[in-house]
Amino acid sequence: MADNKKELIKNLKNAISENRPDEIVEVTEEYIENGYDSKDAISKGITPGMREIGEKFDKGDIFLPQVMTLGDAVSESSEKLLSTLSEDSEETKEDKIVIGTIEGDIHDIGKGIVQMMLKVEGFDLVDLGRDVPLDDFIEAAKEHEPDIMGSSALMTTTRSGMEELEDMLEEEGLRSEIKTMIGGAPITEHYAEQIGADAYGEDAMDAVEKAKNLVNKNEG
Ligand code: B12
Structure with a gap:
């Protein structure tokens, strides 16, 4: 169970850093279907994946049109992940x-x-x-x-x-x-x-x- 979660997070990170937009959304959906914690996918999958893309873009290993398509997939993925989290924390509501x-x-x-x-x-x-x-x-x-x-x-x-x-x-x-x-x-x-x-x-x-x-x- 825990291994599958880790594996999916790794796949998500790699799909981003290796620029496979379709796979980003597929892996995200599979992750959500399994009921795993969305915050982990964001902090351990999306964030480091995008960091690597940033480095590749800096070095000229990936170009603007590719990053745009990738960016759309990453936005879709993060929206899907975040929509699974409830927004009803009492703690900070009035802030x-x-x-x-x-x-x-x-x-x-x-x-x-x-x-x-x-x-x-x-x-x-x-x-x-x-x-x-x-x-x-x-x-x-x-x-x-x-x-x-x-x-x-x-x-x-x-x-x-x-x-x-x-x-x-x-x-x-x-x-x-x-x-x-x-x-x-x-x-x-x-x-x-x-x-x-x-x-x-x-x-x-x-x-x-x-x-x-x-x-x-x-x-x-
Ligand atoms: C994706 C991307 C794009 C996409 C943006 C899509 C989109 N909808 O956002 C596209 C392809 C459209 C794009 C366009 C351009 N880009 Co661009 N882009 C990037 C890239 C590769 C990744 C940025 C990203 O999304 N990172 C992933 C996210 C998750 O990380 P993040 O944004 O840093 O956010 C995290 C933290 O910083 C923090 N955070 C962010 N905001 C906030 C706010 C608050 C309040 C807090 C507390 C925290 C916080 O939390 C976030 C989550 O962890 C960076 C490279 C890089 N090293 O950052 C270049 C980069 C930013 N782009 C750059 C450039 C030059 C451009 C263009 C001018 C290119 C061009 N020649 O046309 C245009 C910009 C036009 C414009 N007017 O803005 C340069 C900027 C250089 C500079 N002067 O500093 C960079 C650094 C690349 C480079 N080395 O050349 N880009």
Whole structure:
């Protein structure tokens, strides 16, 4: 039983890292039919698989059109996995998070996983999508009055938008009311400190931990 679960997670990771989109969805469905824990498939299958794809893309071993098809399959797979998890955790229900990918940036696979995982953990999520103008983050802050504002950036050229967002929240007098949490491949703990963000999340599991810390749900 446990071996089959491990095997399926390995197959999922390999189907991603070796670029076999159809197999990604097939293995995911088999995994779900067996009733195994979706979080393990995400953290031990999808995340490392996509990390390897990132490295291959960096080295020029895989190209943009292939990554686009692969990305669609991975999004479908993570949505299927996350739809099996219930969203009725009592713990954090009243805590609201607004999340989006910074203006100019269309990468949203990681942000999608993060927002769904936060939802599963009971947070009330408002997902602004990708390529979100900074003004829209501000509008959403006013409209939804979130506890946390999360932003994602996958490019060094767009991550500077996060710093601008910090300044804009400050100028609008909203910063003291809202915690900020950032993430994405070019983001580090150091960068978060540098721009004055409240938290950095390395992956979806870490994002959940950090979000709980920000709303003081991890104490006691
Ligand atoms: C998939 C991908 C694409 C897909 C995106 C599909 C989609 N719907 O998202 C497509 C093919 C469309 C694409 C397009 C482009 N891409 Co691209 N892409 C990637 C790739 C290979 C993987 C990204 C990914 O999905 N990773 C998997 C997910 C699960 O990981 P993740 O995003 O890091 O998210 C995790 C954490 O970071 C964290 N996290 C993420 N967001 C948040 C938010 C919060 C609040 C928190 C707490 C945590 C958190 O949790 C997530 C889950 O574990 C990366 C390579 C890399 N090394 O990252 C390049 C990469 C990001 N792309 C790059 C580039 C240059 C582009 C293009 C400009 C290419 C081009 N020449 O046209 C365009 C971008 C256009 C634009 N305006 O955005 C560069 C960026 C370089 C830079 N300047 O920094 C990279 C680094 C590749 C490279 N080395 O050249 N890309």
